[in-house]
Amino acid sequence: MPRRKRLRKIVAPPGFKGYRPFGNTSRNSGFIELLYEEYEAIKLADYDLLNHQEAADLMGVSRPTFARIYESARRKIARAFVETKEIRTFYGNAWMNENWYRCLDCSAKFTIPLNLPEKTCPLCKSVHVELIA
Amino acid sequence: MPFKIAIASGKGGTGKTTFAVNLFRYLSQSMPGKVQLVDCDVEEPNDHIFFPEAQFEKLEKVYRLVPEIDQSKCTYCRKCVEYCEFNAIVVIPTVRFAEVNSSLCHSCGACIVACEDDAINEKPEEIGTIRRGFLPSGGRISGGTLKIGSSMQTMMIRELKKAVSGEAPITIFDAPPGTSCPVVAAIADADLIILVSEPTPFGMYDLKLSIDLLRELRKPFGVLINKSGLGTDELHNYLLNQGIELIGSIPFSRAYAGMYASGNLFNDIPEEVAFAFSEILHKLHDRILQHEGDHHSER
Amino acid sequence: MIEYYSMKEITILSGKGGTGKTSVTAAFASIAEHAIFCDGDVDAPDLHLILAPEIKETHPFPGGRKASINPELCTDCGLCRDYCRFDAIHQDISGRYYIHPVQCEGCRLCERICPVGAISSEQSMNNFWFVSDTRFGKLVHANMQAGEENSGKLVTTVRNHARELAKAEGYRFIITDGPPGIGCPAIASITGSKAVLMIVEPTRSGMHDAIRLAELVKGFNIPIFSIINKYDVNEEVAAEIESWLHSDNIILLGKIPFNEVVVKAMIEKKSVIEFDPDSELSYILRSSWTKLVSELENGQ
C-alpha cells in the first residue's frame, strides 16, 4: 500500500474550474488534471513571488516536497499549452482553512472535520463531492 | 455654569449638521474660546468636513474592556455563563473549553463578579477613535469615529463626552439621527435640545417620535423648522397646538443646498437663509447669556 | 448560507440619513411585480406613510430587560451604582436611588449584587411588528419604543418574516428600506441580502458616509448598486462620486435630479411614480429598477 500523502494546506481553491484553449482546430485533445495544491504552488511562487522555503512553510510541507509539487504543476501547464489541452482543476491532497464540500449526487453541503479521513457525502455516501469553499 | 445644547432629529438629512456647525461658528466668534462642538454621530461623523481650517491633534484611541478567561484557573463551573445576559460566553466542561465572544459582549462586568476562581481578566479592545481640534479663530471641535461594524455606539458617545467634558463652558452636541440608545447618550445631559425637522410628512412623523422620547426623558426642547416652504403648514400648526416652542424657521433654498453639498456653509449664504439664521442664532446667544446671568444672580 | 434560488432580497441603504431611501423604496414598490416590502428602519419608520398599510397581524417583540429598584426594600447603600457600567443608576434629590430605564443596558448585574434583593428586571413588551396589506403588496414593518436597544434583532425578525412570507407565497423580490447609519441595525439588514442598493447624495458628507457604507457591505460579499439622488444640487461632487463608484466597481443605476415633486408626492402619500408617472424622475426610477432586476437575474 502506498504511503498516504500528507495533506497540503492551501488558502483558497482556484477561482475557476478549468481553462480551455481556443483557436485550435483539433478539438477533444483531452485535458490535464491540475491539483489544487499545484495551483497553490504556482500562485505562491510565481504570483506572490515567495521563495520555495516560504511557500513550503505556508503549505505545511517540506521544501523538497514543495519543489516537487511546483515542478509537476509547471510541467502539466506546459503540456496543456503545447498539446492544446484543457486544464481542469481537481481537489487532490489539499485542505483548506474553511473547507466546505458539495455532494454532486444529493447536493448537500458539508464540512469534513480533520478527524474524518474519508471524503464521502455524509448523507448519501456518494464519493462524487467537490470543494466549494 | 456650563451650558450644553444638543442638536437632534428623528429623521436623517433634516439639516442637523448644517445648523450645528452654523451655531458653533456663530457662537465661537461672538464668544471666542468659550465654545466647543462635539460630533456625537460616531457612525457617520461629518462636522469636521466643514472646517478644513481646523487643526486636529493626534487621534486618541478609545477602548472598552472585554473579559478573557484564564483557562489555567477556570474550573468550568459555568457561573459566568449563567450571569452573562448576552450569551457572550461559551463554556463546555466536557472538553475543557471556555471562551468569550467579544462581538456579543456588552462589557457589563457581570462575569467578573460571577467568577469565584479569579479566572476572568479584562483586556482593552479598541472601539474607535476620538479626534480633537481647534479653529484658528478659537473654538474647539471634536468627534468620535466608531470602528466599522462595531455595535458600541452608546459607549463610544459616552467616552467621547467624558473626554471632552469641561473643555469649554458652552458645548454643542451634534446628535446622531433616530430615537434609539445612542441618541439618548448624546442628549442625556443637555440643558436644551433643538430638534431639527422639515415640514414634510416623513419629517413630521419622525419629529413626533423624537418628541415622545424627549417628553419621556423630561428634557427641555424646542423645534427648528428647516427647509420651510418645501412642504405644508401642518408642522407649524402641530407645534402651536402642542405648545412646543418654535426656535425658528429656515427657508428652503436650493442654492444653499448646493453649497452644503460642496462643504461650504459659511460664505455667500443666500440672503433669506442668512437672515433666518442670524435671527435664530441671536436668540440662542441671548438665551445662553441669560442662562449664565441666572446663575450669577443665584450666587 | 441558505439560497432561495428564485427570490431576491434587495436592501436599500444610504449611510447618511435623508438621502431619499424611502422615496426610492416607495417608487420601486409601486412598479415591482411579485414583491413584498419590508421597513428595516424600525427606529424611525417612514415607508408606511406612503404605502398606507392596513395592519393584518400584530406581534409583540420582547425588548431588552430593564431593571428597577423597589424603594421599599432599598437601603440606599449605593452598591448598584458602583457596579453599573452604564451610568444608569442615579440618586434623586432626597438621596434615593433609581434606575433610568432608557440608560439601563439590561445586564442584570445590579440585580445580582443587591444585598437586599431590591432590584428586579423585566423584559419590555412595548415593541411590535406587523404584517400589513398595501396597494402594492404585503409590508412587514415594526414599531419600536423610543430609547430601546437591540433594534438589530427587531430588523432581523422583520426581515425573517418577510422572507418566510416570500417563500411561502412565491414572491420574486423582497425590497427592504434599510435603516440609516452603518451600525448594528444596518448590519442586520444587510446579512443574507442578495444585493444592496446605496442611495448617495452629492454632498461631502453623503460621499463620506457612502464610502464607509461600501466598506461595510464589501465585508459581506454582496453586490452593491447605487443611485445618485439630487445629483444636480452639486454636479461637481456628483462627478466625484461617480468616479469613485466607477473605481470601486459599484454599478450606477441612475442619477436623479432634484425635484420638488418628491415632496409633493410625499404630501399626497403617493410614490413619485404614482404621483407623476410621466415625469423625468419617474422615467429614471423605472429604468433604474429595470436595470437592477436584469443585473440580478444575469448575475446568478
Place this chain on the structure above:
Amino acid sequence: MKTAITSTGNHLDSEFDLRFGRAGWFCILDEDTGKTSFIRNEQINASHGAGTRTVEKMMELGVGKVISGDFGPKAKELLEKFNIQMIILEDEQLTIKEIIKKIQN
C-alpha cells in the same frame, strides 16, 4: 455516532428546520442503533448568541454531525473547532423521516 437534525416539530413527520440556533427542536439520531429522540431547543427565543449555546448543547449530547439549513459564523467556528461535521440541506420540504432514510441508505 450521534447525529442532530434541526426540526420544526417533535416527531418524525415534522419538517426539517433551516435554522440552527433558533430551530424549534433537535432530532437526535443514534446512527448505530437507529434510535431517535427529540429535544426542545431552549435557545429559540434567546436574543443573542443562540448559535453558540446550541453548540454547547450539541457537545453535551455528544453529537458528531449536525444537519441544518445554515450555521452562523460563531457556531461554525466552534463546530469546526470541536470536529463536529456540519451538513447543510437547502430543501425545507423534507421531513425528518426522509432525511434519516437518506443517511441510513
